[in-house]
Amino acid sequence: MLATKKRVIMISGANRGIGFETAKLLQNKGYFLSLGARKTDEINIKDDKNKLIKCEWDAKDKNSSKKWVEQTLNSFGKIDGVVLNAGVELGGDLDGDTEEEFDEMFEVNFKGPLRLVRESMAELRKSGSGRIINVVSLAGKRPRKSTMLGYSASKFASMSLTNAIRLSGWNDGIRATSVCPGMVKTRMTDEVIVPEGHFKMEPEVIAQTIAYALTLPNSAAVAEILVNSRLEDMF
Numbered sequence: 277m278l279a280t281k282k283r284v285i286m287i288s289g290a291n292r293g294i295g296f297e298t299a300k301l302l303q304n305k306g307y308f309l310s311l312g313a314r315k316t317d318e319i320n321i322k323d324d325k326n327k328l329i330k331c332e333w334d335a336k337d338k339n340s341s342k343k344w345v346e347q348t349l350n351s352f353g354k355i356d357g358v359v360l361n362a363g364v365e366l367g368g369d370l371d372g373d374t375e376e377e378f379d380e381m382f383e384v385n386f387k388g389p390l391r392l393v394r395e396s397m398a399e400l401r402k403s404g405s406g407r408i409i410n411v412v413s414l415a416g417k418r419p420r421k422s423t424m425l426g427y428s429a430s431k432f433a434s435m436s437l438t439n440a441i442r443l444s445g446w447n448d449g450i451r452a453t454s455v456c457p458g459m460v461k462t463r464m465t466d467e468v469i470v471p472e473g474h475f476k477m478e479p480e481v482i483a484q485t486i487a488y489a490l491t492l493p494n495s496a497a498v499a500e501i502l503v504n505s506r507l508e509d510m511f
């Protein structure tokens with residue numbers, strides 16, 4: 277497995293939920309971290325070893341990714357991995373009469389990450405074992421409710437992003453993995469009440485899954501990891 281120490285990892289949406297748990301876990305494993313959030317003062321992680329920076333990153337801001345990559349290189353001189361974690365779930369009902377939530381979800385769940393990948397790919401190629409972990413969703417794997425058409429479509433697009441990275445990066449040692457969780461206990465699902473006997477998984481579980489995917493060697497490419505909180509025929 278790849279060593280964790282001395283590798284530089286960027287994580288988007290590191291201020292809460294899955295991104296926050298991932299940042300804490302990777303810090304304990306000894307990585308250098310470049311943490312992105314819309315409000316950096318919300319990233320409640322301390323660093324006394326000069327191994328962590330906090331950078332402003334807004335998925336909807338077209339200049340944000342370039343700046344974040346530059347800041348990361350200024351501090352650490354290289355990039356070995358990117359965790360595309362930030363995302364929004366606004367539904368996007370088939371029967372709705374606006375397109376605003378569709379635009380927002382495509383911007384945050386697909387186009388923002390796409391811009392970040394474009395800005396960081398050259399550095400990941402130089403690494404020789406660059407990793408991109410894309411936090412997608414089981415909503416990017418199969419249909420669910422017609423009221424979630426927008427979210428699901430943006431996450432299907434996000435799956436395509438992982439696949440494009442896999443194809444483009446292979447010869448330079450880049451490996452990309454889609455981590456696709458079912459229901460996770462974060463602010464995103466605060467208002468969802470699960471039926472008796474069903475679960476919301478803890479965000480720490482997804483953090484551990486991301487950490488595992490980051491350490492797979494070039495010889496063991498894992499395109500997708502599906503993690504469900506309930507029984508479904510296919511996964």
Ligand SMILES: NC(=O)c1ccc[n+]([C@@H]2O[C@H](COP(=O)([O-])OP(=O)(O)OC[C@H]3O[C@@H](n4cnc5c(N)ncnc54)[C@H](OP(=O)(O)O)[C@@H]3O)[C@@H](O)[C@H]2O)c1
Pocket residue numbers: 288289290291292293294295313314315333334335336361362363364365384411412413414456457458459460461462463464465
């Ligand atoms: N929770 C689930 O059941 C579940 C299931 C499958 C997949 N996922 C995926 O997991 C990822 C993390 O979600 P979570 O469950 O941890 O939810 P969360 O607690 O709601 O966190 C979402 C994160 O995305 C950030 N974000 C939202 N809009 C942004 C923007 N325009 N620019 C930059 N960052 C932005 C948020 O930052 P702010 O604090 O600034 O809003 C926050 O850090 C998402 O991609 C989500 O789709 C979640």
